[in-house]
Amino acid sequence: MEVLQNKGVAxxxxxxxxxxxxxxxIREFEDKVHELFAQGILPGFVHLYAGEEAVxxxxxxxxxDKDTITSTHRGHGHCIAKGCDLDGMMAEIYGKATxxxxxxxxxxxxxxxxxGMLGANGIVGGGFPLACGSALTAKYKKTDNVSVCxxxxxxxxxxxxxxxxxxxxxxxxxxxxVAENNGYAEATPFEYASSCKTIADRAIGYNIPGVxxxxxxxxxxxxxxxEAIQRARRxxxxxxxxxxxxxxxxxxxxxxxxxxxxxEKKEHKQEKDAIIQFKKYLLTQRxxxxxxxxxxxxxxxEAIQRAxRFSEESPYPKEDELLTDVYVSY
Amino acid sequence: MARTISMSEAINEAIALAMRKDPDVVxxxxxxxxxxxxxxxxxxxxxxxxxxxxxxxxxEFGRERILDTPIAEAxxxxxxxxxxxxxxxxxxxxxFNDFIGSCLDEVLNQGAKFRYMFGxxxxxxxxxxxxxxxxxxxxxxxxxxxxxxxxSIPGLKVVVPSTPYDxxxxxxxxxEDNDPVIFFEDKTLYNMTxxxxxxxxxxxxxxxxxxxxxxxxxxxxxxxxxxxxxxAAGHLAGRGIEAEVxxxxxxxxxxxxxILSSVAKTNRLVIVDEANPxxxxxxxxxxxxxxxxxxxxxxxxxxxxxxxxxxxxxxxLEDRYLPSPEKVIQAVSELLGxxxxxxx
Numbered sequence: 001m002e003v004l005q006n007k008g009v010a011x012x013x014x015x016x017x018x019x020x021x022x023x024x025x026i027r028e029f030e031d032k033v034h035e036l037f038a039q040g041i042l043p044g045f046v047h048l049y050a051g052e053e054a055v056x057x058x059x060x061x062x063x064x065d066k067d068t069i070t071s072t073h074r075g076h077g078h079c080i081a082k083g084c085d086l087d088g089m090m091a092e093i094y095g096k097a098t099x100x101x102x103x104x105x106x107x108x109x110x111x112x113x114x115x116g117m118l119g120a121n122g123i124v125g126g127g128f129p130l131a132c133g134s135a136l137t138a139k140y141k142k143t144d145n146v147s148v149c150x151x152x153x154x155x156x157x158x159x160x161x162x163x164x165x166x167x168x169x170x171x172x173x174x175x176x177x178v179a180e181n182n183g184y185a186e187a188t189p190f191e192y193a194s195s196c197k198t199i200a201d202r203a204i205g206y207n208i209p210g211v212x213x214x215x216x217x218x219x220x221x222x223x224x225x226x227e228a229i230q231r232a233r234r235x236x237x238x239x240x241x242x243x244x245x246x247x248x249x250x251x252x253x254x255x256x257x258x259x260x261x262x263x264e265k266k267e268h269k270q271e272k273d274a275i276i277q278f279k280k281y282l283l284t285q286r287x288x289x290x291x292x293x294x295x296x297x298x299x300x301x302e303a304i305q306r307a308x309r310f311s312e313e314s315p316y317p318k319e320d321e322l323l324t325d326v327y328v329s330y
Numbered sequence: 331m332a333r334t335i336s337m338s339e340a341i342n343e344a345i346a347l348a349m350r351k352d353p354d355v356v357x358x359x360x361x362x363x364x365x366x367x368x369x370x371x372x373x374x375x376x377x378x379x380x381x382x383x384x385x386x387x388x389x390e391f392g393r394e395r396i397l398d399t400p401i402a403e404a405x406x407x408x409x410x411x412x413x414x415x416x417x418x419x420x421x422x423x424x425x426f427n428d429f430i431g432s433c434l435d436e437v438l439n440q441g442a443k444f445r446y447m448f449g450x451x452x453x454x455x456x457x458x459x460x461x462x463x464x465x466x467x468x469x470x471x472x473x474x475x476x477x478x479x480x481x482s483i484p485g486l487k488v489v490v491p492s493t494p495y496d497x498x499x500x501x502x503x504x505x506e507d508n509d510p511v512i513f514f515e516d517k518t519l520y521n522m523t524x525x526x527x528x529x530x531x532x533x534x535x536x537x538x539x540x541x542x543x544x545x546x547x548x549x550x551x552x553x554x555x556x557x558x559x560x561x562a563a564g565h566l567a568g569r570g571i572e573a574e575v576x577x578x579x580x581x582x583x584x585x586x587x588x589i590l591s592s593v594a595k596t597n598r599l600v601i602v603d604e605a606n607p608x609x610x611x612x613x614x615x616x617x618x619x620x621x622x623x624x625x626x627x628x629x630x631x632x633x634x635x636x637x638x639x640x641x642x643x644x645x646x647l648e649d650r651y652l653p654s655p656e657k658v659i660q661a662v663s664e665l666l667g668x669x670x671x672x673x674x
Contacts, residue, residue: 068416102449109447118412119448123439129408130440136409137416140356140394160435163405170400325450326484328508330583 009219009226016287019061019218021296023053023275026077028304029086030249033076033093036308037253043095046107049077051248054274055180056081058221058243059148062229068116068134069148070127073108074180074247075120078150082117084110090307096314103317104325124185125155128164128177135173139235146174146232154185156199165240169206174232176225179242180215186251187259203240215243216274219281246272332527338383338520340494341459344501345384345421347530349391352419355505358397358406359423359459363388366398380425381461381520403433407458411441414456414510421505424460426468427476427514441510442485456511457504462490463516463554464604464641464652473641473648475553475605478614480512481581487535488581490514492556494524496579499533507535516554538585540592544572547598547662550589551577552611555602555653562658571662573600581611589615590623597628600661602653607635632661 011019030050036042049056052074060081063069071078079089084100092099093107100112111119118134121127131149138145155161156179168175179199183190196202203210209228213220221243228239246268250257257265270276282288288296335343349355362384365376373392378385388396399406403424410422424430430437437458444452464473480488487509491497497515504511541556542563551559556577563573574592578584593599599619603612612633619631634653642648 068412070412100449101447101451104449105447111444111448111452113415113448113452118415119444119452121440123435126408126435126440129405129436130412132405133409133412133414134416136413137418140413140418160404160408163400163402164408166400166402167405167409171397325446327487328445328453 009223011287013287015061016282017292017296019057020278020282020288020293021300022057022060022081023218023278024297024300025086025303026050026053026056026080027275028300029080029090029307030076032304032308034249034253042093044106046093046253047074047251048247048249048253049074051268051274052077052180052182052215052245054218054221054278055178055215055243055245056150058218059176059178059225061222062225063116063146063148065114065116066143066145067147068118068131068145069150070118070131071120071150072127072152072155073120073122073124074152075108075110079110079112079117079120083115084112084117086303086307087310091311091314094311094314095316096311097317097321098310098314102321102325104321125151125158125160127151128160129167131175131177132164132167132171132173135168135175136171138174139171144233146176146229148176148178150178150180152185153179153181153183153190153194153199156202157193165206165208165238168238169208172235172237174235175238176228176232177238177240178225179240180245181242182245182247184251184259187255189259198242200240200242208238208240210240210242212242212244215245216272216277218274218278332525334523335494335526336520337494337497337515337522338381340498340526341383341501341515342385342387343526344498345387346390348502348505349387349395351530354417354419355421356395356397356418357384357387357421357423358399358410360399360401360425362423363393363396363398366393379423381517383515383520384423403429404436407433408436408440410456410458411436411444411454411510414441414454415444415452419455419505421457421459424458426472427460427462428471428474430476430479437480437486437510438483442483445509446485453508454510455508457501457513458510459501459513459515461517462514463518464636464648465518467643467645467648468517469643470640477512477514477552477581478605478610481611481614485510486582487511488514489535489579490553490581491579492519492551492553492577494522494526496533496539498526499531500535500579502530503532503535506532511535514553519554533579536580536583536585538576538578538580538588540574540588541577542573542575544574545596546572547600547665548574548576548589548592548596549600549602549658550615551575551602552581552604555604558653558655559602559658562655562662565655565659566662571666573662586618586622590619590626593619593623594626597626598665599627600632600634600658600665602634602658604636604653606638607633608638610635629665632665634658634661
């Protein structure tokens with residue numbers, strides 16, 4: 001296996017440890033959700049982010065709590081990378097009162113506005129206009145905050161893609177549009193559904209920079225995001241970054257994934273796996289030792305176990321919660 | 331004595347007052363100023379809204395706060411929702427309520443649901459101003475009254491003023507409100523004049539107004555149809571029939587109490603709503619009164635609405651489409667069991 005090229009990225013030990021930890025948190029969290037769903041413990045729909053960790057982590061490594069992100073139905077990874085509490089997230093997916101949204105949102109609507117996480121979103125393409133809105137707030141209030149819009153390849157054919165990117169471009173808004181091209185919109189291949197060769201090519205139509213990167217290489221994502229985010233903070237407007245990635249699971253849990261070829265599934269879980277690649281890089285570059293990595297792994301597994309325990313021990317919302325939080329005033 | 335100004339001027343004044351009071355208030359929409367970046371206009375607007383309602387605002391507040399958008403309703407409506415949840419207090423103008431077809435998701439699934447979906451941790455203080463109403467010869471895609479659609483969506487508040495005074499006070503209340511409010515403006519009422527105080531005042535959202543007192547029957551009107559009801563009531567008074575006219579002003583929340591107590595007094599109810607008849611406000615209010623005020627009723631509830639058709643263009647057809655004082659009087663005569671119809 002090739003060692004990741006560092007692409008001019010110089011990570012500190014702390015950054016490297018944070019990124020490794022976040023990628024692992026996402027993987028372990030999603031693997032656990034997969035397991036709990038299969039056991040019939042979790043209600044509803046879940047869409048897992050495992051396999052795409054390098055995108056959320058490579059981008060969110062540059063963000064602070066005042067920067068905002070919009071997300072998708074496959075939002076757990078974005079939440080974790082943006083700093084949402086694992087206990088609160090897991091409890092939300094359980095539908096418990098201690099969830100980040102008091103159990104009223106569920107997997108597809110996890111949000112934490114204090115962390116700049118504007119919500120996972122059940123509507124494909126829902127995030128483009130929203131990211132423009134939080135960026136408008138940042139620009140109007142003359143902060144240097146940015147807004148990141150994560151979206152899947154399925155959303156790049158949606159009308160809001162055009163309307164949102166065009167608006168961000170003409171208003172010169174600090175938005176970074178991050179495509180997670182995992183090859184399939186539900187069960188339909190990207191190549192079938194999109195008239196463009198790459199999503200990045202579509203940036204030309206909006207007169208903004210567009211770049212396609214290896215979304216399994218966290219360093220490549222980190223580097224592209226760094227440039228785009230700095231441009232946005234300097235007031236130089238939006239960028240479109242297309243990250244080529246892969247989801248380890250189906251569109252939703254229960255999807256038999258008959259549209260994926262077996263060798264493809266296998267290579268993405270082995271030599272192309274983002275975490276395996278990054279771990280090898282960290283060791284080769286002597287950024288972290290085997291022992292340090294093992295200690296991160298152990299701590300993440302404990303954190304996920306704690307989140308499950310917390311969720312199972314938490315109560316469901318009281319019945320009168322049905323009627324609250326509809327309006328501010330009543 | 332208060333001045334007399336038009337509905338259009340009252341709305342313009344409310345926006346200006348809100349923007350002077352709160353620097354987080356911005357106005358965005360299609361041609362709310364018009365002529366963006368046209369050199370020879372400098373800071374003047376070209377239009378100030380398609381019917382000139384927001385004329386002059388850009389001169390006072392600048393293009394940072396009066397934001398012309400592309401004709402891309404989903405883009406700017408969604409932006410307004412998230413701008414509201416991150417610290418601004420936007421007024422988004424949806425030029426015609428008919429255009430909600432291009433941005434329903436942003437209202438229905440995004441802004442209206444943030445607060446509940448996020449467990450009460452978000453607020454969306456946005457006001458969506460939108461034109462509605464038939465009678466302008468604007469045909470099927472620019473004339474509907476779609477307030478029932480929004481009233482049925484939890485998380486939204488809906489107001490429909492019928493006078494310049496209410497328009498100004500309700501719009502200021504809507505902008506102050508920390509929930510999303512859909513503010514309906516009947517395009518045929520923009521030139522209606524009335525007494526409007528100069529300063530800042532609010533009309534509470536969720537409070538109906540009895541526009542005329544009477545004891546023989548209650549007529550509830552929605553928006554412009556309050557005026558239809560008042561005109562009919564004037565004629566009825568000539569026949570010795572005293573109609574009470576109730577203007578709900580807010581459809582969500584709805585002041586059920588005022589409607590029910592009026593019906594408790596008069597024992598008869600007519601509702602005038604120019605929306606299409608199925609699942610509209612007339613039907614909704616009739617159901618509420620049948621449910622909660624059945625014992626007060628001495629006669630069936632009458633609903634006067636548009637027919638179940640799109641709004642026609644041809645003037646005689648459009649005139650027939652709309653409720654009218656004559657139709658109200660006809661319904662009242664049926665209600666009172668008169669053998670011969672009352673006439674104007």
